[in-house]
Amino acid sequence: METASRDRDIATDDVALVPFSTRHLPGAHKLSVDLRWPYRMEDWDFALQVGRGFVLERQGEVIATAAWFPYGPDFATIGMIIVSGAAQGRGYGAKLMDALLDAAGPRVLLLNSTPEGQPLYLRRGFEPVGTIHQHQGLLSRRVEAPSPDVVRPMETTDLGAVLRLDEEATGAPRRLLLERLLDAGEAQVLLRDGAVAGYAVSRVWGRGHVVGPVIAPSAEDARLLIEAALSRLEGCFVRIDTELDTGLSPWFEEIGLPQVSDALIMVRGTMPPRGPARVFALSNQSLN
Template identity: 35%
Template sequence: MQKSVRLKSFELVARNIDDVDVNLLHALSLGVGWPHRPKDWDLLRRAGHGIVAVDGIGRVFGSAMWFPHGNDFATIGLVITSPRTQAQGNARWLMEQVFERCGDRNLSLNATDAAYKLYVSLGFTKEAIGYQYQGDVAPVLPALPPLNGELSELSGDRLEEIAALDTRAFGVNRGKLLALLSENASIRVLRRGGEAVGYSMCREFGRGHVVGPIVASNDHDAIHLTAVHLKDLAGAFARVDTRETGAFAEFLQQSRLAVSETVTTMSRGRRFLNLKDNEPRVYGLAGHAVG
């Protein structure tokens, strides 16, 4: 594997992301218009692994991260190249470094429009479109469907109650990630007959708050699990990333969240998404990088 790459006048090497000043990572994401704050970068570095493309004097020209879940699967995210090297092969070189470190793992990622062709050329296949809804939450939410079950708060030390449910929805156990997200999140769980059938988290991110992950088996449950957070964010900036296009998406629109960007969920190896009717699935992503 090529350990360095020359892009015109830049000789770049891969450095462990943990060894790079978080303010340089923040500047990298700002340069491409991504909302990640330094504390968002810090959380993602705790959740996964990454490399950064740097030159001989420590300037940062790109990044890529991967988030292993178990021994045979990982999500890929934070693949960023500086504008000066975007058309010079930097992203492909970064992805080759990631492949080497991930070994035989099955992989998934959310591709921007600009990066889609690159990922196709690297063996990724399309599974779904993801929609980034965001905006200032309406002062009054739309009318909600009848609630089927009991909705209550869940403390971060009781994540075992939703662990099996999340694994069914996501496809693999991502307990480490949920534990990290829960440190500064508000968590709600929906129960029927005393059994957890859905949950949601809300935490600070970027310009405001993100509601996700959201796990539910149907639109009505997902709407309630989202509304319980949005009602506390009236007038504030919020974001929900989803692959849904039905009643759940309509609820987000009626709450004054609009689609600001779309991405393509792609996989390399086994297919990733579980979209079976009436089975738990991920209605709201934890984030573009981690799924």
């Protein structure tokens, strides 16, 4: 999650808290444009298709947003938290976070926070567990694709294996998210002894293309999947979000995708068991 809030723990004024609906999409998009976030209207719409959330309105104007994304009854991620520049510092972030926590109930919750949001989340029981590196840039060099007997385009018959690997890597069932991602983008699968052992999705998002999620048994296997995706994206703006401990950041730097920011991974509760497949790149910092 990319967090733009500088809120204090204060409840304030007559601003209305209402469920996030499609009528709020133009206002949410304007909010992200004003704060120079890369979301397109289509990206807001995608998030609303797979999640739910709240907005704060003042006289019909959207001044803040927050969303959560349930993956089964036990786990969810939090993101899309934005408070307009003029409204920051008035407790609106706290108001939104408390609404999300109430809605999510006893689920284990994960979010990715910039430094501004960390005090708010720490006070609500979130603990840091890792770091996300955001890499992006114009891919100006050609990346060679691996052999098609190692990585090939995903077929409809691969869906069961992809869903199983994704749940193994994340600890949560994410069928709705994956179906929407597969509808929106292109997917590649990694083959080991003829069986699907990993997958990657690339899709149009933000300023260009995002590569993720990437699920694989090892960093070397993840790199093969990412090479397959990047081989089609020469000359495009590309973004990849990866955990620091994947060890992939130096390679991204080498191929012209510098690190531009980072985020703190924070969790409230105990993460579900995961592995041996793991996440090497996120679909984005809100959806994970």
